[in-house]
Amino acid sequence: MKDTALRIGGFKDSIFGVISGLAREHSAVNLGQGFPDFDGPEWLKDVAYKKMQEGHNQYAPFAGTIHLREEVSNYYNKFYQLNYKADSQVTVTVGATEAIYVAVMALINPGDEVIIFEPFYDSYLTSITMAGGIPVPVTLHAPDFTIDRQELAKAVSSKTKMLIINNPHNPTGKVWSREELLEIAAVAQKHDLYVLSDEPYEFLLFDGAKHIPLATLDGMFERTITISSAAKTFGMTGWKIGWLCANKKVTNACRLVHQFLTFAVATPLQEAVAEGLARLPEYLPGFVKQYQGKRNLFYQELKNLGFNFPIPRGTFFMMVPISQKTQMKDVDYAMKLIKEFKVATVPPSAFYLKSTEGEKYLRFCFAKKDETLKQAALNLKGL
Numbered sequence: 287m288k289d290t291a292l293r294i295g296g297f298k299d300s301i302f303g304v305i306s307g308l309a310r311e312h313s314a315v316n317l318g319q320g321f322p323d324f325d326g327p328e329w330l331k332d333v334a335y336k337k338m339q340e341g342h343n344q345y346a347p348f349a350g351t352i353h354l355r356e357e358v359s360n361y362y363n364k365f366y367q368l369n370y371k372a373d374s375q376v377t378v379t380v381g382a383t384e385a386i387y388v389a390v391m392a393l394i395n396p397g398d399e400v401i402i403f404e405p406f407y408d409s410y411l412t413s414i415t416m417a418g419g420i421p422v423p424v425t426l427h428a429p430d431f432t433i434d435r436q437e438l439a440k441a442v443s444s445k446t447k448m449l450i451i452n453n454p455h456n457p458t459g460k461v462w463s464r465e466e467l468l469e470i471a472a473v474a475q476k477h478d479l480y481v482l483s484d485e486p487y488e489f490l491l492f493d494g495a496k497h498i499p500l501a502t503l504d505g506m507f508e509r510t511i512t513i514s515s516a517a518k519t520f521g522m523t524g525w526k527i528g529w530l531c532a533n534k535k536v537t538n539a540c541r542l543v544h545q546f547l548t549f550a551v552a553t554p555l556q557e558a559v560a561e562g563l564a565r566l567p568e569y570l571p572g573f574v575k576q577y578q579g580k581r582n583l584f585y586q587e588l589k590n591l592g593f594n595f596p597i598p599r600g601t602f603f604m605m606v607p608i609s610q611k612t613q614m615k616d617v618d619y620a621m622k623l624i625k626e627f628k629v630a631t632v633p634p635s636a637f638y639l640k641s642t643e644g645e646k647y648l649r650f651c652f653a654k655k656d657e658t659l660k661q662a663a664l665n666l667k668g669l
């Protein structure tokens with residue numbers, strides 16, 4: 287039989303699938319993959335069911351249902367005074383994952399360079415590679431995962447076309463400050479770059495931290511592709527409803543890719559998410575309180591176990607330094623925790639291309655029932 291395509295030659299199984307498989311095999315508490323082990327809100331499930339009963343079951347318009355695009359447009363306006371037009375600047379996708387792929391495919395030519403900050407979300411790399419682009423990593427340096435201005439300046443070349451930023455940041459829990467975002471904006475404007483701003487954790491912010499969409503900064507609206515998703519905000523990662531917002535020209539290009547990739551996204555779930563977004567003002571306080579409680583609980587448990595690190599202000603992840611405990615690298619230590627302590631985590635070196643900093647950390651996901659978090663801490667007692 288002939289060989290498979292060269293473009294996927296360097297791809298490996300996603301680290302999340304590998305860890306979840308091992309967690310099952312060893313009956314370990316799974317704090318690896320980033321999804322809640324509890325359901326999203328009952329009222330939203332009821333809305334989805336009602337939408338099915340009402341007959342929202344055929345193909346949706348390929349750009350997304352009008353209702354959802356309008357609600358996306360409304361919440362950007364309400365929360366951030368950001369004006370994306372529902373008809374020409376908002377596109378509904380199969381989660382943020384498809385949005386990332388679509389934007390990269392629509393904008394990147396073979397040989398174009400794309401700057402990504404490491405540790406990065408793994409689909410950036412594969413999307414860039416599929417488009418024939420070249421990923422150029424810039425390391426976020428521990429302990430606060432900050433950018434080195436000179437390193438960033440050096441990473442830009444005449445071939446750079448796009449920069450990808452994720453805020454709030456998976457896996458570190460970092461919330462980018464306005465000053466840092468302004469630095470990114472200055473680089474993008476100086477070199478005429480597109481910026482893909484991946485913001486699916488925009489509402490998972492703690493201790494009063496505020497989300498600043500990159501597109502709200504001066505001069506950034508036109509060159510930013512803002513991506514988000516219902517997955518984390520409503521705790522239903524399996525619904526896979528995401529969206530991509532950009533200027534009209536970029537939107538048209540992205541819609542062409544999306545049209546032939548998935549065409550349309552699950553209609554009743556789009557309709558339900560539209561109602562969910564409309565209810566964000568009532569829903570968010572309880573949601574944030576719930577996750578802040580989980581963050582506090584698990585941070586304290588890790589401190590009791592002797593792990594010391596800055597408390598993350600966003601997302602539902604913690605990048606936990608392991609060098610206080612072991613000389614082992616992240617992958618070996620993660621294996622030891624799964625097999626001997628029955629706790630699964632993600633070794634973050636998979637999220638780096640250049641630096642070895644990731645070998646000194648493990649990523650824990652705290653989007654879990656309190657009893658799951660407590661059980662994990664109990665399992666780790668002997669560390």
Ligand SMILES: Cc1ncc(COP(=O)(O)O)c(C=O)c1O
Pocket residue numbers: 320380381382383384407452456484486514515516517523526527528
């Ligand atoms: C940074 C980041 N971007 C995108 C995604 C994908 O989101 P979705 O499930 O909506 O495709 C995730 C999911 O974990 C993520 O962490």
